[in-house]
Amino acid sequence: MSGYLLSIIGIVLFSALLTAVLPQGKTSELIKSISRLACLVAILSPILYFFAGGELFGNFFEKTVIQTDDDYIRYCSEIRIENAENSLENDLMEQFALSSDVSIQWSYSEEERGVYSVEQIKIDKIFVYIEESVADSLETQLEHYIMTSYQCPTEVCRVS
């Protein structure tokens, strides 16, 4: 585009100079007409080029890709999972007066939202670590509670 406009500017200024410098006469009229025709052809050249099968805009619409920082997103996801683990530990303490360690196994999954495909955190399984001395009935209650409340596969593990 810049080349095209610079060529027009050059031709117009040259023909303007020619118009001023040439002495009066029949030849000068002819030269002036030719210079004006040259200006016209220069200005209309993209249209002629387009009809001859050329490409007008080329790679003008080439897009730069805007990338997000995946490491930071992963870091935030890990913080949220950590908060979720602490939240569940507090919940179990409130419901069952039980001290436990919760570990959440998670991954990213593709989800369709309309025409867009987005990555979301998906919780695959919840591991609850309890003491050996806890009763079996309580363990069953724990599993049932988490499955009912959160519809998530759960595994209760005993640790000494």
Add this chain to the structure above:
Amino acid sequence: MKRKLKLVFSALLLCFCLLCTLMSDHKIARAEEDYSKELNESILQQLNELDLKALEEYLQSLEGGTDTNIVQRLYDYIQGEPFNYESFFADMGEVLLDGIQKLFPAFACIAAITLLCGILSSLKSQYLSGSSGQMIFMIAYISTLIPILSILTDCFLSSQSCIFSMQEQMQIVFPIMLTLMAASGGTVSVAIYQPTVAFLCNTLVGLISEIVFPITLTIVCFSIAGHLFGEMKLGKFTAFFKSINKWIMGVGVSVFGLFFTIQGITSATYDGIARRAAKYAIGTGVPIVGGFLSGGFDLAIAGSMLIKNSLGNMSLFLLVSVLFEPLLLLIAVNILLRLTAAVTQPFGDSRISDFLGETADNLNYCTAGLLFTAFLYFVVILLIVCSSEAFF
């Protein structure tokens, strides 16, 4: 006796109620303080984790190599650094007057040459032949062109450099803001904004720097040639190129500005609804299963949103700082061109004063190009910052 007992009992009850209120207020204040402390810690951790190197380098290049702690600056914006409007407008006025003062001698020279040419032209019919008069006009015109071309070159280069600086800012700031948006749960919004922002950074900015500015230069050259040589009939071509500029900027601002706004609002609303639905849904696993945090306060999301908003705030300051000087230069040159044209019209050569007036009109396309880019940049920052409200 009974009365006394009743009085004592009432007094004791009142004291007890007062004590309870004070204690609960104290507890609430402590709880709020704890949350605030936790949130600030979370924000600082996230700021240290975020990749802000490119932004820091850009800030250093703007501020002339001074040491910039970008993390501290963003944290200060989150804490609510007050903005001094009075000093901002005072600075703007100072820069504008300074610009006018620097350009004044050049325009005084142009006015003097134009008036001299006007005086000599009035003598033409009595003492000078037609061709000598024409020669005087050409010399006067070319003499006025020299300072004008130097000023116009400054204006074009300054505008071009401002556009490229804004483009560089967009390419640095938008990836960080979209990362923060994705981290705070705006996944659909990010999917929508990514191509939008890329289109703005590349195509729309390219339209201004590679089409509008060169066309404006062409219009100025046609104006110079047309006024110098009256036989050169370029008025309609000039009008054609002017209409191209107007259509590009008019369509750009109205269609894309409107399109971005509607897209941005709907995507943020969609994310907000999805987030609320996920809080109460069971088994979706998106973003966190069921009611894990339905009653709680998600520090990570809140921190990301606050950092995003503070970055948006900083970006607006950066935008104004790069737009400031070129815009004020263009305004100063416009004012002085019109003033000179007004002063020289009654007594000077009308061709030169018409040329000055036309140049002031043509320079408005440069101003419009800068404001077009700045406006769309501002709209996208605003949409990204305001999308946080819809998530809750």
